[in-house]
Amino acid sequence: MNISMLLDMAVDGFGDRVVIGTRDTGITASRLRELAIAGAATVRDSGADAIVYLAVNGPAFPVAMFAAARAGVPLVPVNYRLGREQLDALLANHPRALGIADPNQAEVLERAGLNVRTPAQWLQQLSEPDVTKVDEDEGLDTEGAAVVIYTSGTTSAPKGVLLRHENLSSYVIGSVEFANAEDADAALVSVPPYHIAAVANVITNLYAGRRTMVLEQFTPEQWLDTVRDEGITNALVVPTMLARIVDSDADKTVPALRGLAYGGAPMPTRVIERALELWPEVGFVNAYGLTETSSTIAVLGPEEHRAAIGSSDAPVRARLGSVGLPVPGVQIEIRDANDAVLGSGEVGRICVAGDQVSAEYAGVGRMVDERGFFDTRDKGFVDDEGYLFVGGRVDDTIIRGAENIAPAEIEDVMLRHPAVLDVAVVGLPDEEWGQRIEAAVVLRPGEHVSREELRSFVRNALRSSKTPERIAYWDDLPRTETGKLVRRHVVDRLIEQAATV
Template structure:
């Protein structure tokens, strides 16, 4: 089922309801469909085989998503924080794409040979189009990829995850009841468009009939003000954002808010406990998922959160550290190194199956076993009642503020510095960001480089969020006889070493 059918259902069910943007100047379901039809016509006439979206979140994003779906091509939301070298490499995979980019990024797409519009130009062109009604004979592509999201793993090269229409539609049908939202319900989403949560929230909120707003530049004060002024009833944040909100000095009265979902990284216990105390009437939800699984595969619901802080049930309290139980249509197994399915309480690799699970990479294919299970490369266990506890990555990926960061990418940059002989980059526990980036560096004999110089060197090549918060100097790194870095020993030593930042 092509995801544009979800929009068709919305038009039939509540066409006049505002579903995108502010309550006073937003876009109705009917208008969203008209813009998507016009966008699809533009895409077809351009001959594009994809739509690359290199911009901040906003109304142009859902329009681009449904326009691409109607045109039978994938939407490719790209991380606008990537360095030029990575962007060029990624764009080389889509030489015939139509580009939508913020003004400061448009030149990058143009230099790659793409036809480019800013989000404002895109919306203006579509608003003036005479093509607003879909051809009744139009055959929509149900089998192709709807969205391609590039995600970094343990290597520095981003991988294109193909999310097909079937995957995304299955996620919606298994998670949301059609038209279940009230007329005045509104969702506030605070994640960038290249994150799977942004894609998932567009289609799930639309299907529910809930108006969706985005906060382009997050601050606690702006978030709280927006919730109040727009009557937001549901919101999505990452743990870092929630920590900043609860620690803010701004007024925290948000009477309209009924549901607050979080995910993307481990949530510090002190933060969620503080939030539960601040807003006892709000239903909190911890959502765990991956790009490869079309977003959420397990949920810890409001009742679980409240039970955890009421009474003396230690088992219930411990579940506040879990990600809950699988959503409908998803099956989870914990497997050992020999692929044996482990029992309750036994730690192993989290493997997942279900129609919403894509596990498909561009140029590689689906990475599932004979029974359709995808190895998430996360470690964890299920308790005796099916609650999933996630214990970190099997690989070395650093998860900072819900962003997956490959250590190899940062190490590669640091090693380019002429004074550096060897380096190890790891993620260390951090209450605000989930993990912080730290590096142990070995300098070449007779060479010198201070911490600020190295951090500036990294920031110039990558960006601030990938710059190590702490750099220490060692005489050598822990490596095996064959030269393999033993990262756990790096983490252990950094955890006991006090060093200046």
């Protein structure tokens, strides 16, 4: 099923409803399809085999997505924060693409030899009365790649993940009820277009009939103002954003907000507890997924959040730190190093299967086993009721004296200290132990805590072998726009600092 059919369904169900942008100047479902049809014609007339999108999020993005789908070529949203060398290498994979770029990024695509227009020029071009239209009766590609997303490269060079139409369609139809939103419902998305959540939110909110707005530049004040001014009922944030919102001094009244989803990185317990206290009527959703799985594969829903925060039963309370239960159509197994399936409570590799799971890389193929399971490279376990707990990347494991130590366990403890705002724990080479534990810590403004006091805080909660040997205080940590920690940059900087001492 080509994702254009999701747009066709929206037009048939609520064609006059604004689905993209502001209430006053937004794009209706019918207009979105008209623009997509014109965009598909532009793609075909140019002979392009992809649309490369190197710009901030906005109305041009969903138009480009559905234009590409109708033209039978993939949309390639590119991280505009990559360095020149990475961008040039990535764009070399798409020499025949049609380019859409912000004015300050146009030179990057022109250097790659692409025909470029800005988002405003793209929309204006498709609005011209004499623009060619694609024959709507022409068959749509249902097997090809709808989107190619390059992974963030937090541990290696970015890899192109192919998300086929069947993967994205399976995700939407399996997790969203068609036209279930009210006329006034609106979603606010605060992630960049090259993140899977941005792609997923375009098609899921459209399928639900919910208007989608994006926040190009996040500040707590602007987010809160937009939620109030636009009557936002549903929103998506990453953990670092929610932390800044709940800690800000801004007016936090959000009268229309009914649902707040978060994901992309681990959520500190302190932050979600504070948010639940601040907005008890809001339904919080923790969504766990990967680019390779077409977004969400497990969800901790609103009632589960409320049950966990209000429970005195330790296992139920602990579920506030879980990512919930698998979504329909997804199978999850926890496996050991020998691929044996583990039981509840046993930590291993999270492996996942289902129609929405792509696990396909450009130039490599699908990375699944004979049963169709994809190794996420995340560590985790399930409890007795099937709730999934994620414990970081397999590659993040610190091996100290033959003991496997999860950085997330130490980070969770350090984040409980009232003076600590952010923290990263990593393993550095050590001649005696193989690796030693070090931490980079960001303190809250105006707070102070000595290194030894912080080490004692960890030691009292865990044990000496899991206590960082060295703690560095930094102004911020290297994170992606979606809040993912780039651990290799932490390691490099700690090594560099140690060498200069």
